Amino acid sequence: MAQALHSGDQGADEANSGNGGQMQKPFTFNEIVLRNRLTALVVDGDNFCRLLEQGILQAYGLETQSVNNGHAAVELIASGAKFDLILIDMLLPVLDGLEAVLHRRHEHDKRQHRYCAHDVAATRFGKNKSILLVGQWIMISRSVFYHLFLWQATRRIRAMGMHCKMLGVTACSGERDRQAFLAAGVDVFVEKPLGPEVLIPVLRELDGQYPSV
Amino acid sequence: MDRNRLQHQAASMRRSLFDQGYLDEPFIQLEELQDDASPNFVQEIVTLFYTDSARLIQNIEHALNSRPIDFDKLDDYMHRFKGSSSSIGAKKVMNECTVFREYCSAENAEGCFRSFQQVKQDHAILRRKLEVYLQMVRQAAVSQTT
Numbered sequence: 001m002a003q004a005l006h007s008g009d010q011g012a013d014e015a016n017s018g019n020g021g022q023m024q025k026p027f028t029f030n031e032i033v034l035r036n037r038l039t040a041l042v043v044d045g046d047n048f049c050r051l052l053e054q055g056i057l058q059a060y061g062l063e064t065q066s067v068n069n070g071h072a073a074v075e076l077i078a079s080g081a082k083f084d085l086i087l088i089d090m091l092l093p094v095l096d097g098l099e100a101v102l103h104r105r106h107e108h109d110k111r112q113h114r115y116c117a118h119d120v121a122a123t124r125f126g127k128n129k130s131i132l133l134v135g136q137w138i139m140i141s142r143s144v145f146y147h148l149f150l151w152q153a154t155r156r157i158r159a160m161g162m163h164c165k166m167l168g169v170t171a172c173s174g175e176r177d178r179q180a181f182l183a184a185g186v187d188v189f190v191e192k193p194l195g196p197e198v199l200i201p202v203l204r205e206l207d208g209q210y211p212s213v
Numbered sequence: 214m215d216r217n218r219l220q221h222q223a224a225s226m227r228r229s230l231f232d233q234g235y236l237d238e239p240f241i242q243l244e245e246l247q248d249d250a251s252p253n254f255v256q257e258i259v260t261l262f263y264t265d266s267a268r269l270i271q272n273i274e275h276a277l278n279s280r281p282i283d284f285d286k287l288d289d290y291m292h293r294f295k296g297s298s299s300s301i302g303a304k305k306v307m308n309e310c311t312v313f314r315e316y317c318s319a320e321n322a323e324g325c326f327r328s329f330q331q332v333k334q335d336h337a338i339l340r341r342k343l344e345v346y347l348q349m350v351r352q353a354a355v356s357q358t359t
Contacts, residue, residue: 048265048297055246171296193239193300
């Protein structure tokens with residue numbers, strides 16, 4: 001039906017005349033035609049967003065797989081799967097659940113500006129190595145420790161030597177989270193919705209990395 | 214009703230959805246994903262959006278009615294709601310989600326309640342309008358083949 005509405009008949013003309021036509025500019029996935037076989041992994045805990053992102057990438061011609069949590073993504077890559085592009089949501093269930101626990105503890109102690117460094121160390125380094133901080137409560141700023149525990153899936157994927165292009169996607173976030181997510185290993189930070197202005201340059205870059213046939 | 218008239222009505226309905234701010238550009242991308250291989254893609258994705266968002270709305274209501282209110286959990290839910298709303302191009306819903314998150318960040322329960330009522334209203338209005346629009350699109354497609 002999209003084709004029918006954009007076909008140039010009266011209905012299509014009226015559909016494109018509203019809002020100065022800008023909101024309803026015809027869009028086509030043929031703006032880029034890939035010369036090479038590109039593969040992509042979509043990692044998003046939201047069913048709707050995951051299916052939509054996968055559909056968009058497939059429409060551009062990529063072969064895609066998808067998983068709904070960070071642990072599954074890490075497992076898939078650890079099994080030897082290779083991808084040219086990974087689309088990974090900033091908030092993921094399962095693997096990145098650790099930071100959810102720490103975040104809630106942080107919020108609970110926010111008034112006192114306290115952070116249990118013992119628990120942080122115990123979680124990060126194991127209980128045996130937290131001996132230095134046992135019994136002590138230390139005033140630690142959120143910006144120093146909090147982001148170290150976020151986005152474990154992204155960090156682990158990079159740590160396994162996966163050097164593909166990673167797009168970190170999110171509904172919305174602040175500048176500090178943006179910088180921290182980039183520091184965790186994503187190459188590009190994208191606010192949803194995933195649009196052609198972000199994807200097309202990335203796909204051109206990836207397609208250009210392969211020798212011309 | 215003839216095909217041209219049905220298409221005209223569907224196009225007018227579509228234009229009004231954009232002009233009134235209910236839909237935004239990402240919806241156009243959705244329409245472009247529909248082709249002969251996926252002839253009902255838009256309907257399917259809209260249905261999926263409303264199934265998922267109904268669950269989120271339920272979770273948010275439950276969280277708002279809990280005492281004490283867990284603003285952290287509320288923000289998580291609304292963050293996801295905003296993500297799916299923005300991905301489908303549900304502009305008004307997405308904008309109100311942003312307002313809600315601001316109240317959440319300030320731990321303003323009353324503001325959250327008010328904003329959530331608006332989110333639900335915009336969400337329901339868009340659902341009704343999309344149902345009418347997609348029904349027109351289907352009718353036009355059927356009349357095209359007869």
